[in-house]
Amino acid sequence: MFRNITVLLEDKIIGTNFLNIATNIAKTSKGNLSGVYVLPLSRTMLNMPGIVDVESFRCKAEEVREKFESSIKISGLKGNWNYSECRDVATEVARQGLYADLIMLSLAEGNYKAIDNILLIASCPTLLVPPSSTSSGNFKRILIAWKNTRESARALHDSLPLLHEAEEVKIITFSDNKQEKQLLNSYLTTHGIKARIDQKSIDSAVTEYGLPMEIDKVIGDKIIALSKQEESDLIVMGCFGHSRLGDAVLSGVTLEISRNAEIPILMSH
Template structure:
């Protein structure tokens, strides 16, 4: 199994370069087509024009943002050429979240960045990563806003609770699991029996060096924190897990572990919903 179409979200945030670097390495490793989709928050010009003296400011601001977008596009095209991969640049029209969800329909993998509260340029929309994750058509690889992640996918940690979402994530992550040097299935005690079946399935696909470990959070530790602590202690460089959530009355509701991982992740996380 392999990824042949990868989409990476590009913007003017400080973490965009690291996200692009990882996307380029994955595209080259899989011999995949890479699409760079530029999407960011755009202020409504009417909100400027209704205020006296702000129209000129908006025009200057818009020119600057166009120059920034042009610089990111030139970087993307140069890096794609240098990596000698097939790539294309696209710019979202309208709502950026809807654009990313729509483009995900024809991608094997979507790469997004973690929201950085200290970088205004990383703001795309309210609860952007959550909305894109739950609305994507396939797996989403979320990249933390700090770090370069030169080592990726060699040691894979699978968060397993025998749910539909976890099973979806494992199947979506097979291209990475089959290339990993070591895979650990991390599970609460009640899911241990199904882990044997999961390990056998992965072995039949060709995965090697698989072990099963019980997740035992400390009393004051949440499941999400326990996952991240285990990943750090074992020097894992990819976490695979199901994303839990739903939309109800236009309000986004996420499971506790999903919410914790999205806000405090310390390694790339492949999620599927």
């Protein structure tokens, strides 16, 4: 269960459904919410009061704190507020996440650099929430995007608490390997989870969309389209990428879905 949930808080979550989703997940898990607000200020900026209006940023942080604590109180949850001023948002969130079962992030535009880095360095699964999401946080129809890799296996394992509560679980995999389907069924059955598995070949997916198209975009589009067709309220998938000169570079499918999905995504790296 997700008993300890770390939530990255920022100005952009005000007016969105983000905190409602966070509190509902925490209530279902009987867990605690740890709100993390990071003001990305370097020592140089702090020593330039005439150029950088630090106090205005701190006032905005206070507004978010009040919103967070109000949500906690209304929901009857336990929670705590963690405020820090440092240069690297991703490193601070990952540090706080060392003591969490789940990290929640809002997919607001302008945050992608920090989000991508958190995805690659976090020690626990990460739940990405699109700003326009109307999800309640009660994930009853879950779509798993499977690939025969360590990242996908970890995402599947990390999602088990949610899969147990789901009413319907569907898996899509772009593979013709029949043994893979049997192994997936066997693994989930031992956990008491029934799932429908849809195996598609990459060639058929490309043909359906027409050529020429990048394979990663085809697969990403197909997963998103299926999530809409199935009326899924959560996508579960591995996060694929690497670090280049200190910045995260996500793979095509991961990037495609994280930027375009309209429902929350649970990712593990």
